[in-house]
Amino acid sequence: MKRGLFITFEGGEGVGKSTQIRLLRDRLVTLGHDVVVTREPGGSDGGEAVRHVLLSGAAEPFGVAMEVMLFAAARNDHVEEVIRPGLERGAMVLCDRFMDSSRVYQGATGGLEPAFVANIERIAIDHVQPDCTLILDLDAATGLSRAQTRAGGAADRFEKEDVAVHEARRQAYLMIAATEPERCVVIDAAGGADQVAAAIWRAVEPLLGEVRHG
Numbered sequence: 001m002k003r004g005l006f007i008t009f010e011g012g013e014g015v016g017k018s019t020q021i022r023l024l025r026d027r028l029v030t031l032g033h034d035v036v037v038t039r040e041p042g043g044s045d046g047g048e049a050v051r052h053v054l055l056s057g058a059a060e061p062f063g064v065a066m067e068v069m070l071f072a073a074a075r076n077d078h079v080e081e082v083i084r085p086g087l088e089r090g091a092m093v094l095c096d097r098f099m100d101s102s103r104v105y106q107g108a109t110g111g112l113e114p115a116f117v118a119n120i121e122r123i124a125i126d127h128v129q130p131d132c133t134l135i136l137d138l139d140a141a142t143g144l145s146r147a148q149t150r151a152g153g154a155a156d157r158f159e160k161e162d163v164a165v166h167e168a169r170r171q172a173y174l175m176i177a178a179t180e181p182e183r184c185v186v187i188d189a190a191g192g193a194d195q196v197a198a199a200i201w202r203a204v205e206p207l208l209g210e211v212r213h214g
């Protein structure tokens with residue numbers, strides 16, 4: 001049976017996810033893999049339609065429960081339209097954020113009950129679990145200042161919070177990694193891009209033997 005590999009990238013703002021996804025994609029393409037690069041919220045037509053509502057802050061007045069359900073609606077469309085079909089044809093699917101972002105942003109630091117977030121997650125992902133989640137770990141102040149430089153002052157709704165919240169998110173990610181060590185790998189994101197890419201490659205290379213391309 002054809003089966004690709006689903007790798008998600010997680011972490012706070014400014015940890016370098018986009019750069020690392022690009023570097024991993026290039027390396028995998030050079031090796032001849034079929035690679036799909038995607039992101040959340042978004043990644044499919046339905047997901048991108050909801051992305052704007054979430055990141056503009058338009059849903060914020062309606063509360064965090066509303067937001068988590070919108071993230072889940074976007075996620076389910078993305079899973080069914082892009083991720084599952086990619087995996088079924090044997091692609092490597094690299095996704096910038098996935099279910100752990102909801103656990104962290106709406107659950108751990110958003111105040112929603114973990115059981116509530118877990119119920120919604122189950123419906124959103126419908127058994128499409130990441131094979132590997134790379135958690136890029138960086139101290140909150142450094143990540144935040146990198147994100148602010150990148151945004152040039154135009155931070156989105158989720159970037160406009162202070163260092164304490166970012167540090168709490170970092171700790172929530174580390175807790176997920178500790179709870180699910182078979183799925184999650186914590187990557188030290190403090191070094192240069194090449195150093196971080198090398199650490200990511202050490203985590204990904206052993207998984208490539210499982211990929212069955214179409």
Ligand code: TMP
Nearest residue numbers: 040041071097098101102105106158159
């Ligand atoms: P990004 O495109 O810079 O990663 O921005 C996405 C923002 O949305 C980021 O601040 C994290 C937030 N987010 C959530 O709060 N929950 C989620 O489930 C996802 C996917 C993203």
